Amino acid sequence: MATAQELYDDLIMEHLARPEVSLGRMFHAEGLKVNGKVYAFFSKTKGGVVLKLPAARAGELVREGTAEVMVMGARRMREWVALRVPDEDVWRRLLTEAAAYVGSLRR
Numbered sequence: 001m002a003t004a005q006e007l008y009d010d011l012i013m014e015h016l017a018r019p020e021v022s023l024g025r026m027f028h029a030e031g032l033k034v035n036g037k038v039y040a041f042f043s044k045t046k047g048g049v050v051l052k053l054p055a056a057r058a059g060e061l062v063r064e065g066t067a068e069v070m071v072m073g074a075r076r077m078r079e080w081v082a083l084r085v086p087d088e089d090v091w092r093r094l095l096t097e098a099a100a101y102v103g104s105l106r107r
Contacts, residue, residue: 007086008042008049011095020103039102040095048084049091051098055079066090
């Protein structure tokens, strides 16, 4: 079974094969960007991948136990969630959701 970091590293290679995806920095980590906006990064502190999703979807994932709320300082990030348990199918699906969501946002 792959570690969280190994799984993330494998999955980002799939995303980087897309022309609109690039690497960029966010919160002292290298993350995936679509059209210049970060949608995912690996957090060593959280021990997993952190994703940007619509607030309602993020809340749903937290309620079902798939993700946990991302807190930066004292601020709860309503569109950012952390996935800690490495699950290739779940992570692949949610990375794709995050890329589609962030890619749809206006600049």
